[in-house]
Amino acid sequence: MKQPLSVSIEPMRLADLEEVMRIDQRSYPVPWKKEAYLTELANRAAAYFVARSADRIMGYSGEWVIMDEAHITTLACEPLYRGRRVGEKLLTALIEEAQVRRASHITLEVREGNLPAQKLYEKYGFEPVGIRRSYYSDNGENAIVMWVSDILQPAFQQKLQQRKQLW
């Protein structure tokens, strides 16, 4: 593991979109259009974060929280700064925001071939619970549905705090 990068995690703002979209374009085969981000930033059920270091954005993440379920919609880091715990911090921000909004579980879809992301989610207690066949329109790849439950329980909270101490 490379040296962790010192970043501050902050709510995503309109002014961040240019940099966020640049990382999006370098991270996903089908990046979001600006309108999608604008809709999400206005959505009260959504929470979006950026990781900032020395005035540069190094990554971003987002989720919806509806009733007791959070659904991670996106997570990506600047390619040159991957492997430096930025993804982990952005995922933790999503988990903690889900807890604040009283969600008890979190779900997401991840490409079958995306092992780095799967490993990251597993590290935080997510488990595969199903497959959505040909979910991704660009190449027909399957999505693995992952899920973590009981995030409001003390045992989960304790593990999360232990992980944070290793940063």
Ligand SMILES: CC(C)(COP(=O)(O)OP(=O)(O)OC[C@H]1O[C@@H](n2cnc3c(N)ncnc32)[C@H](O)[C@@H]1OP(=O)(O)O)[C@@H](O)C(=O)NCCC(=O)NCCS
């Ligand atoms: C997935 C992603 C967000 C991870 O961010 P990152 O900052 O590079 O990851 P971190 O440094 O925080 O790594 C944390 C954990 O993730 C896993 N991980 C990260 N990169 C990995 C890799 N190349 N191979 C295997 N596991 C990896 C490991 O479990 C790691 O913990 P460990 O070092 O203690 O084993 C990043 O690779 C990315 O932006 N990918 C492109 C977009 C994407 O795939 N997003 C997820 C969509 S579902």
